[in-house]
Every structure is written in structure tokens, then in C-alpha cells.
Amino acid sequence: MIDVDLLPDGIVIADAEGLVTRVNRAASRILRRRPDELIGSHVATALPLDDLAGNSWFACLRPYDGLATRTRLSEGSWHTPDGVELLVTATLVREAPLEPVKQLVVSLRTAKARAHRDRVRSDLVATVAHELRSPLTGVKGFTATLLNNWDRFSDEQRQLMLETVDSDADRLSRLITDLLDAARIDSGRLTLRPQPLDLVEATQRVLENISAGSGLSLDVTAEEDLPRVWVDADRYAQVVTNLVENAQRHGMGVREIVLRRPTRFPDGVALEVFDFGPGIPEEIRTRVFTRFWRSGDRGGTGLGLYVVKGVVDAHGGEIEVCDGDRGGACVGVWFPENLPEVLREIPRP
Incomplete structure (x- = not known):
């Protein structure tokens, strides 16, 4: 006993x-x-x-x-x-x-351990609320300014304010989408609407939207004759956006965005986002894909890479973090050229 x-x-x-x-x-x-x-x-x-x-x-x-x-x-x-x-x-x-x-x-x-978990959850709620309030404050501020002082601004100034409002609204929408998708991934209810997609065109289109809202100059470098890949176009745009925002926020900016057919997975296309940061230590590379995981003091909800992994897994793809060939970190996602048979059999709306 x-x-x-x-x-x-x-x-x-x-x-x-x-x-x-x-x-x-x-x-x-x-x-x-x-x-x-x-x-x-x-x-x-x-x-x-x-x-x-x-x-x-x-x-x-x-x-x-x-x-x-x-x-x-x-x-x-x-x-x-x-x-x-x-x-x-x-x-x-x-x-x-x-x-x-x-x-x-x-x-x-x-109850110290439970109290600690409760404090962590409260901090996460506060962080998410802050991330949501930041773009909402911009939308409210610019719309109030325009409504109260419309005649004082030139057409160019109004155009700039409305573009900023549109950008903040897009950011708010992405944050809400990430929160909802995180819940869907947890419950296994993430749905896909796959179609044959030219990833070069799709990636460049997403980068143009990001550049228009942020003033950045972002382009994709792609190998020739890449095949079309069966992916959900909206989910793929979400992956590109989250990877770029992650590199901007935590990796000191985007160094390069590459599309290629990797040697290890020749029957598909890989998207790789390189940054200028110090890199990600090998011992925590798998942890960056966990829900609400954050590192450093640069904020964020801790959902971006978690959602990316959920979307890639739903397509039967692969995701990994490695060192960039010119320093910094590289986050790479690979999508198979064709959906695996097990995924084809799942009814999709």
C-alpha cells in the first residue's frame, strides 16, 4: 500500500x-x-x-x-x-x-495552478481584445473625421483615409476569421472548397492586396512551369497573409517569398517565406504552431501559424520551420498537386 x-x-x-x-x-x-x-x-x-x-x-x-x-x-x-x-x-x-x-x-x-491558467486565459482574452480594438479604433477615428469634416478635405485626402479604413477593416476581418477558424480546427470542422489553382498568380494577387494596404513592396519568386495545385483559394490566401504578417511582425520583415517544387516533395508546390530576423531556435520550432503560442514582446494573438498549420494539414500538406540560406527563419508550406484520396472522399459544401 x-x-x-x-x-x-x-x-x-x-x-x-x-x-x-x-x-x-x-x-x-x-x-x-x-x-x-x-x-x-x-x-x-x-x-x-x-x-x-x-x-x-x-x-x-x-x-x-x-x-x-x-x-x-x-x-x-x-x-x-x-x-x-x-x-x-x-x-x-x-x-x-x-x-x-x-x-x-x-x-x-x-488552486494555484488553476489560478495561473485562468490568468493566462485572461491575458489571452485581453490580447485578442487589444488586437481587435486597434483596427476598430482606426476605422472609427477616420470615419468620424470624414463625417464631421468632409468639406475640409481634398479628394486625395479622402481617398487616403478611405483606403486606410478599408485596410483596417480587412485586418479586423482577418483577425475574426482566425479566431473562428481556430475553433473549427479544434473541433475538426474546417471545410475546404478545393479547385485547381495557379499558386504564382494567387500568391501575387494576395501580395498586391497586402502591399496596397501597408505600403510594402512584396513580390514572389517562382520556378518555371509549376503545376496547378488543388487548394481552397480563400484558405490559401489566408495562409499567405498569415505567413507574411508573421514575418513582418516577428521576423523583422520579409526577405523573400519563393514558390518552387521541392526535391523532397516533387509532386506538389512549396511556398517559402524568408525573413530578416534572428531565426527560430530549433528546440521551439514545433511549438510555434500551437494555439495561442507567442514569443517576445511583439504582440499578436498567437493564432496565425496555428491556423496556417490547420489549413495545410486539411489539404494533406506539410509545414516546417528552418534556417534561411541567408540568415533569418524560413517558414515553408507544401501543398500536394492533387488532394489525397482520403480527402477527396470527404463531402464538402
């Missing part, structure tokens, strides 16, 4: 009368009382736990005289008298179903 003193969670054991018979070291530390102060006392006294409304754990759950079919008390959040949050669960030991409780085994653990 395992020694309860070796367990990381606090364990308090009470007999059929509710008197504490055993307390392990972790429980003594969590409750800040010596074992000899707890042993022999009633479990309601040994565990003076309340919820935020002041209701007692023992009075609410009634482990000894509650529902006779119970064998376990679900984990819940309770607080010690000095305000420490604990996650508490218990096992009700019975000699037979519907028999009285012979022994009560209570497990305690601090």
Missing part, C-alpha cells in the same frame, strides 16, 4: 463517526496545522472550508447523511479561513451499496 505521506495532494481520512484518523504531510502543510491537532477532531472542525458565500463545505455536501448512493464528492473550489483557495474532492467508502459511510477520504490541493 502506498504511504499517503508520499502523495503530493493533501489527504485527510475520517472514520464512520466523522473523526479524523489520518492526516498526511501535504494536508498538514496546506491546512497549516500539525497532525496531532487534527487527529481525533471531527472532520467538519478539521476542515473549516467555506465557499465565497460563506457556506460550509461539510454542511453543503453532507458526506455522512446525504444521498446514500454516492461514493464520491465532485471536486469543488473551497476556501480556508485565511482565504486560501483549495480544490477539494472526497471518496465515500461503503461496505456495500446504500450502506452507511464507513470511511471518508478527503483530497486537498491548492
Whole structure:
């Protein structure tokens, strides 16, 4: 039998009368009382736990005289008298179903890990809200300025403001699309509408849209005689946009964008985006594709590369991060020339 003193969670054991018979070291530390102060006392006294409304754990759950079919008390959040949050669960030991409780085994653990996860989620919500508010502020500011001072601006100034509004609206739309697609990828509901596509033309068209909104000069370098590839045109545009924005934000700018037929995967086309940054350490290259993963202080939702990987995987393609041949990082995605048979059989709207 395992020694309860070796367990990381606090364990308090009470007999059929509710008197504490055993307390392990972790429980003594969590409750800040010596074992000899707890042993022999009633479990309601040994565990003076309340919820935020002041209701007692023992009075609410009634482990000894509650529902006779119970064998376990679900984990819940309770607080010690000095305000420490604990996650508490218990096992009700019975000699037979519907028999009285012979022994009560209570497990305690601090809620620090859960509180940390909650803070991380709150930070992510705040980050996403900030990313959404930034373009929305631009849209609101320029439209209000135009409405209140239309006659004061020349046609060229109005054109510039409206182009900025259009660019911010596109950015807002992309952020919302990434959030929705991340949820679809998680649930396995990402849909595709594949068609034969010239990736050179499609890539250049996306780059022109990005350049028009940002003032950048972006072009694609492509090998000759690349085949058409079966991809979803809208999803492919999303991949190109996210890779370029990732290089701009985290890689100190785009060095080169290349389309080629790779030696390792000759039956398809690879899109490679090189940047000017310091590169991505090899030990974290697989982590950059996880949801909400961020590095450094350049912001972002942490969804761009996660969505890219989800889209590429849905096409039966490959994605990888490597060092650029002239420094920096290279994020490459490969799409097969034809959809795999297993993907062809999936009904698509």
C-alpha cells in the first residue's frame, strides 16, 4: 500500500463517526496545522472550508447523511479561513451499496495552478481584445473625421483615409476569421472548397492586396512551369497573409517569398517565406504552431501559424520551420498537386 505521506495532494481520512484518523504531510502543510491537532477532531472542525458565500463545505455536501448512493464528492473550489483557495474532492467508502459511510477520504490541493491558467486565459482574452480594438479604433477615428469634416478635405485626402479604413477593416476581418477558424480546427470542422489553382498568380494577387494596404513592396519568386495545385483559394490566401504578417511582425520583415517544387516533395508546390530576423531556435520550432503560442514582446494573438498549420494539414500538406540560406527563419508550406484520396472522399459544401 502506498504511504499517503508520499502523495503530493493533501489527504485527510475520517472514520464512520466523522473523526479524523489520518492526516498526511501535504494536508498538514496546506491546512497549516500539525497532525496531532487534527487527529481525533471531527472532520467538519478539521476542515473549516467555506465557499465565497460563506457556506460550509461539510454542511453543503453532507458526506455522512446525504444521498446514500454516492461514493464520491465532485471536486469543488473551497476556501480556508485565511482565504486560501483549495480544490477539494472526497471518496465515500461503503461496505456495500446504500450502506452507511464507513470511511471518508478527503483530497486537498491548492488552486494555484488553476489560478495561473485562468490568468493566462485572461491575458489571452485581453490580447485578442487589444488586437481587435486597434483596427476598430482606426476605422472609427477616420470615419468620424470624414463625417464631421468632409468639406475640409481634398479628394486625395479622402481617398487616403478611405483606403486606410478599408485596410483596417480587412485586418479586423482577418483577425475574426482566425479566431473562428481556430475553433473549427479544434473541433475538426474546417471545410475546404478545393479547385485547381495557379499558386504564382494567387500568391501575387494576395501580395498586391497586402502591399496596397501597408505600403510594402512584396513580390514572389517562382520556378518555371509549376503545376496547378488543388487548394481552397480563400484558405490559401489566408495562409499567405498569415505567413507574411508573421514575418513582418516577428521576423523583422520579409526577405523573400519563393514558390518552387521541392526535391523532397516533387509532386506538389512549396511556398517559402524568408525573413530578416534572428531565426527560430530549433528546440521551439514545433511549438510555434500551437494555439495561442507567442514569443517576445511583439504582440499578436498567437493564432496565425496555428491556423496556417490547420489549413495545410486539411489539404494533406506539410509545414516546417528552418534556417534561411541567408540568415533569418524560413517558414515553408507544401501543398500536394492533387488532394489525397482520403480527402477527396470527404463531402464538402
